[in-house]
Amino acid sequence: MPEPLEQADSEFAAVLRAAIRARGLGLERIRDRLRAQGVSVSLATLSYWQSGRSRPERRESMAAVELLEGVLELPAGTLLASLGPPRRRGRWLSTVPVSPDVAAFWPQPDAVEAAVSEVDIKWDERLTRISQHDRVSVGADGGEQSYHSRQVLRAEADGPDRWVVIMHLDEHDRPLPTINPLRHCHLGRTVLRPADGLLVAELLFDRPLRKGETVITEHELVNSEPCPPAGNYERKFRLPVREFVLEICFDPARLPGGCERYSQLDEADEIAVAVEPAESVHGVALNFGPGRYGFRWDWQK
Template identity: 45%
Template sequence: MTDLPPPFATALRAAIAQSGVTLERLAADLRERGTPVSLATLSYWCSGRSRPERAGSLAALAELEDLLGLSANGLRRLLPERRPRGRAARREVEPVAAAAPWHREDQVRDLLDRYDLRRDGQVSRLSAHDRVEIGPDRIKRVQRTKQVLRAEEEGVDRLVVVCWGDGPDTPAPELVPVRNCSVGRVHVDHAAGLTSAELVFDRPLARRETIVVEHELRTAPPRPAALSHQRMSRLPVREYLVEVRFDPSALPHHCVQFSEMDGQERVRAVDLDSEFTAHALGMDLSPGRYGLRWSW
């Protein structure tokens, strides 16, 4: 028997359907009001897969109620009690201070808005594998990503990615195609150190066809010592593997894997293997932030 969606999700879907407004329009209106929420997050709220909990999400919910012509707290009162935080909620081990990206969500959204993303959800992310090598100077020498993708509709031929360097003053990286793809349109936010680009497949895919694509990131000097490697996923990923290999002469004091969804962070200590490599594997990941971070 299928579980019924929670009352909040049911009421939100009904209000959106009655208003006749699209999720894309609501996301744009929320950005204009200074309470941005991604299109993927709105979709998850409607499905019941996630719910607003953080202060920023609750502020956006208040604006959403106004946009949909609902009474104040008309949706918020349907939310269950907030899930536990702190020691009881997955943050028992944190030997390394958080190393969050320095860009703002609106800077990323400004880059993404330059592309037609209507077919982006027609590409399933079956697998993503990030391979990073850290040199004796503690700087990233190699950053390579391999993805296994599946077309859910006929004719899918590209994927949009956003990438950044290792510090707020680091130049925006260059995306270099390696396997089964080329680079299409590119947009760079030099002030934020962000690059967005289309990975164009070698040919359009048939429905349910899979493809393996690889690309590298190259950043011009000066580059700071690396403190983390993370992926920010806009759409679900079935499997994500990140490997970071350290030069034997420059090993970190601590290393942890982390994931963050809806403001909740899971952190777990990670040991290096005999090849001085730390790795983390995530399965059936929702949109969010995932990776490894370390201290020197």
């Protein structure tokens, strides 16, 4: 069995915790001192780093670690050296040795981390993403009507009992969608933050999974009228997926003038491919992530 994240990150987390104790600083004071130097790191991220739930990987996170050494009065390079070699990138792994932060790839990481802190994500890294199929329906008015998601997950330990959904609307003045469990799941805690355009919800399985057991779940998100204008849709993967299928279904009464499929692995450059507009376009990604994958379109002809 792969080591739990807490064990894999023990050196960095242990060095960070010891330094925080030695300086006698609370996480809020550390955050404020970093912010005063022009670097923003959320309380949730600092907490995850010291507990071993995640570790810095992105460029901005590594810059924060360098400043953190100064705040904690550590010799330069102490924390960076404890991170060890960077994780492997752009390859399929049944579990990622060091996963990105939960808010990785989101435009408002602090808001996402704050919302996610109100639900239970402890099993997230013990669920292998076997398959994910998203279908987005776009109406004749160009609005996003609904999103249907089907996924196949495998437990890598005894106990996983939920999946956490994160949904973000670009239009923050619109009502958040309604989430409907459809198969083999029911709603747990739901966090609604309209001001941030965020919905976070737990989908509880019918029962806890045993190690090696798989589950198929389906749910949908439905927007109320008037639906938010649709110009793109993407799925963000902080952990890899073996197969991802994304469908965008347009109303035949109104097709986009242009459409492209795009993807980005980790911090690599984005790759975009033009797609001929049609009533339905789709893309398939195999052994994908961490990263983001989606479609965007233009209504102008």
